[in-house]
Amino acid sequence: MNPNVSSRDKRKFVRSTKINPTDPKQRGMPLKKKRGIKVYRILRKYAVYAAIISTLGCVNVAHARDFTIASWGGTFSDSQRKNFFTPFGQEKGMKVLDDTYSGGWALFEAMLKTNTRPWDVVEVESSELARGCEEGLFVKLDWSRIGDRSSFMPQATSECGVGAATSAEVLAWTSKAGGPNLTLKDFFDTTKIPGKRGMRNDPKGGLELALMGDGVDPGDVYKVLGSPGGVDRAFAKLDTIKKDLQWWEAGAQPMEWLESGDVAMSIVYSGRAHAAKTQGRDLNMTWQHSFLFVDQWVIVDGTGNTDSAYDFLRYFATHAKAQADFANEVGYGVPSLEAAKNIDPKVLADLPAGDNVKDSLDSGSTEAVTFWLDNYDDIMARWTAWKAN
């Protein structure tokens, strides 16, 4: 600092080092005009961006959707595509897309609320079938446009659905645990067959199996469940083996546990058991007291593709050989009685079709569906609390 500079000069010097570049007074420009020009320039730039983006958006909206079928995905959908979707598309001369649907009602609720219909045909489970049919989301089928209703398994047809594939929860065990003739009673007997037990983490299936293990006839299970004390009885039966129970969510888990010896006996999906047996793994299973799931094709209402959807269902119902090939590939059953005749009897012994499931408990029966639609929320809360306490 030069001591010879006067104080007035110093003030000028000091002020200039503290210049604030955003202060309009120091730039000599009035405030309003500067902001106006800046804002205008920026808005103009973003207006261009906005115009571009909205034009692109409009292009997307104008495009109509191809015929889309939704199924479970993975190798299941791959086999369906090979046996049904692609040949159907070729025969009709139209493009057939497929999408993945992982279960639950949430997507259909969203469809209803946003009034969009991304799919034309969906493979759904029985509770979604009942709910969608009631709420008018699924078309009430005109069976004359599909085929002969009596050519299907009795459990595989309904007001809004055509059977697509059957699967079952069955009891399975390795020969390390016991001989080939074990039953559900042995599942609940940890003294006779020591070791852990695997079960699916869902009261739907769990409670029914508990009652059947307690000696209730499959035909009376839902009557007992619906009567006072029925649910308590099921929980009490599960309590007897509670500390040995291991819960699974995904179908692969109990198969790993059985192979590694983590569990002695487990409830498994029949398709997984069949796949393990074809690979030569050591596994026994029984069809007695099995719990049958029938997935059904539904036509989504309001898509404008209802005619094509009916054509697809007719194609599916009338191609028994394709259904048999599909069953052979994925290890699930097919609902058409004709197709069951085309399946290799050795393979058929492991599939949830025909005689194997004659006496199974049907999860899609009216009484089952009604019971669970009424009570699922309550029982699910009790189930979660029971498991955690």
Add this chain to the structure above:
Amino acid sequence: MTGRRLEYLAAPLVLFNLVCFVVPILSIIFFAAHSPEFVDVFPDTSRKLNSWDQQTLPSEDVFLTFVQELDKAAQDRTLPDAARRLNYEISGYKSLLSKTGRVAQDLRPPYREAMIGIDQRWADVNYWKVAASASHRYTTLFLLTALDFKKNADGSIAYARQDERVYLATLLRTFWMAFVVTAICVSLAYPIAFLMAGASPIMARVLLALVMIPFWMSLLVRTAAWMVLLQKDGLVNQLLSGLGVIEQPIQLIFNRTAVYLALVHIMLPFAILPIFSAMRSISTDYLRAAASLGARPTRAFVEIYMPQTLPGVAAAALLVFILTIGFYITPALLGGPKDQMISYIIAQFAGQNANWGMAGALALLLIVSVAVITSMASALRMSRSKRAGR
């Protein structure tokens, strides 16, 4: 670049956040209290039930309006939504409404006797009380249930029995597990970050790579790897029995230990990186100055170095805590029934049951708890920096 231009540049990002993040969360929370299904389908009945005394059965006039609207709902297929709303409070209401709705158009006055003839439950005042409570557009049902309170038949609110408590217990368990995981992560991350900060440049890069590579792998893959390791005949058990430490394989999976192991493994990079970056910005001059003033290494570390790393530690702890709270895949795959976190239940309500009321209520609970904890943490941080004179 001036300050205002920076704001404008961030405007699209703010808009994106608003539309894709804030608005969906606000609407989920809105669903927690907004439940107009019954009112929308039975508007006149709702109005009449609102002025009902709830002591004896409603009057014939209410029954008449109800039957008319029930018939219309059954024809228009709008009945299931309203039925489900009532079914949340009394199980069985759904099939009752479906059954009555199917025959509604054949009913003749007097409607009260006609409906009781269809099903005895219509003579139960409690069923009508539930309808009356559903006759408002907003409800506290979901929020109360999320806190484990139950509404009794006479309308009073009671805390759920021991064997019925689910949601609050799960929420507390989620917080406790997140807290434990955070504590373990931070205590493990601190020495690792210290090592990385003090290493030579090459060594530091190697260590950073070792931390980052698992970070880049899908967390589901890592969880599955833990499943393989911790199984009954998995690698850990095989190693231990091979070394002769154990006779029988020990249960390492489907319990709390497995969940903690896997969660710490997954969260560790999140903890290491903030602490590492805080440590890297501390100049070594401070420690040298402390040494030159006569402080022992321990004292210098505790009084000079550590306080400067605390903002990094706090950031790491907050990050790990908030991430862990939202987790549910790892506890679902590796834990037992006593180890499940609340996000699992929220996902089930939102995805499986499409019960957005409960999903929203539980989500609101989670958001409020996290907000309370975060504001406590930032209040702590602000008071600390005020005391430090910064």
